[in-house]
Amino acid sequence: MCCHDEHAHIQTAINASLPNVTIFATGGTIASQGSSNTQTVGYQVGLGVQQLVDAVPEILNISNIAGYQISNVDSGSVNQTILLKLAHQINSELARDDVSGVVVTHGTDTLEETAFFLQLAVNSTKPVVVVGAMRPATALSADGELNLLQAVTLAVSDNAKGRGTMITLNDRIGSAFYTTKNNANSLDTFFSTEAGQLGFFINQVPYFYYAPSVPIGLTHFDLANATSLAHVDILYAHQDMDPALFNASYALGAEGLVFAGVGAGGISSKASEAAEGLFNATGIPIVASHRSVDGFVPSTDESFTIAAGFYNPQKARVLLQLALTMDYDYDEIKNLFALGYPKP
C-alpha cells in the first residue's frame, strides 16, 4: 500500500484505515499572513503546504495527506507553467489506485480559470477540489481553515465522484464549469452562475442537490505532451474602444482573441470592422463573450466571430487556448464552442 512518496513535499503519518488525498498548494490568501488579526488587505503570501495542513489537524481524522508545493504566489501570477505542472501531476496522482482525490489550494482572484482549466485537462472521475480563502490565515474569522477541511472532505467523499472539478468556499460547492468570483472582497464571493451550484456543506457534511452529471460541452484535452499553451488575449469592450487593439494584440503574438463584449457579445461598429479585418487577413479565431458577470452570447451564421455561449471571457480564453494548443482548426474551434449550446 501507499504512500510515502519521496517526491511529496510533505507526507503525514499513515493511518492505513484512512483514504489518501494529495494537496497541491499554489499560494493565495489561504496561504497568506497579515501583520495583525484585523489586516484583511495588503497581506503577504508565504505559508507553505505543511503549515496549511498543520493548521487543520481535523484533516488527519479523515485522510492521510501528501502535499506538494507547486508555487507560492498570488493567483494573479499563476501562469501556464504552473497550470501545466498541475495538470500533469494531478493526472498522474489520480491514476494511482491509492489516491482518493486531490485538493488544490489557490488564490481566489483567478481560481476559476485554474479550476476550469483542470476540468478540461484532468481525466478522472475522482474528485478534484479547488479551494481558497478570502481572509488571510492571521485574520479574525479567517475562512481558510474550514474551507480546507471541507475541500479534503469532498476529496474523500464517494458522493463527490463523477462531478468534475469542484470549487468550494464558504460552505458552497460549485461546478468549476460555471462558478465565478463575483465580488472582489466579500467572503461569500464564489457562487455559480445560473447553472452550476452543486451542493452545500451542513456541519461539514457535503449535501448535493443532484446526482453526478457532466456539464454540456465538456471536452477533455490530453495535455500529456504539451509544454506550453497557446497565446490568447482578452480585450475588454467599452464605449470608444480603440479598434487598433485587435491588430496590436495580433502583432504582440496573440494566436486567438476573446473580447468581453457589451451586452450579449457586442462591440462598436468600428471595433467590429477592425476585428473582421484582422480575421480576414489572418484567420485567427475571435471569440465574442460578455463583460456582464453572467449571460449568454448566441451564435449568428453571418458573424466572423465565434459565440462564447455561456462561457465568460476568462473561461472562453482557457477553452480557446487549449483548442489552439491541440491544433484545432477554425471550424473545429467553432464546433467546440457550439457544444456548449447544442440546438434543442
Ligand SMILES: NC(=O)C[C@H](N)C(=O)O
Ligand atoms: N482571496 C485571494 O486569494 C486573493 C489573492 N489576491 C489571490 O488571488 O491570490
